Amino acid sequence: FFAKKEFKLLKGKTVVITAGPTREKIDPVRFISNHSSGKMGYSIAEEARKQGARVVLISGPVQIPAPTGIDLVKVESAEDMYNACIEVFDKADIVIKTAAVADYRPKFAYNEKVKKQPGGTTLELERTKDILFELGQRKKNQLLIGFAAETNNVDEYARKKLLTKNANMIVANNVKAEGAGFGTDTNIVTLYKRDGSIVELPLMSKADVAGKIIEEIAALLKDLEK
């Protein structure tokens, strides 16, 4: 008789995960955002917790209940998310950037509701900080995992993001594919690693995708500790 020893892949590790969309304020009643549901990020957070990690989940506004056993940090804007990430980055062993961060925000946010006027209008936008890029610049021993949401040329763009953002792995998905992307309970992703190898996963539940991602991260961690 052999007692089954419980083996946890991320025991003792601190994992920071960002999830969901960000909201960029126009005025007190309006914002710019995107279709991210947060499901992929929350699934990864859950899986990391199950694998013994201490999990900090930095989340934009989503419709998912707060998971138990996880430190949840709620944020709204890309700037908030950036600040929350910087605050915990030094303590992190692994950072997984699932969030769909807005690339632009209104240049001026109004304190009163903007009234409509006759004729059209324009909204001046400015770039937000690229959080993953900034973390890539500061990285010491952390494993940095990014996502890439694409509608075309997935392979080319994912490989580019892996290098420009100094990430250890990019999880790419074609958000136009049936059963993948925003809001669905399933996803189809390809993992791009620094040694040039890729892992193409079939259509799976987001929970199973999360399991695979955590497995790959655990393997990368082992390489790092060699």
Ligand code: CTP
């Ligand atoms: N990301 C980020 N901060 C931003 C924009 C993106 O941290 N301001 C992160 C995302 O969380 C994701 C990765 O960068 O992990 C890729 O995001 P994506 O939107 O696919 O790529 P971008 O670099 O923003 O480029 P583009 O939208 O032009 O494809």
Ligand code: CA
């Ligand atoms: Ca983007």
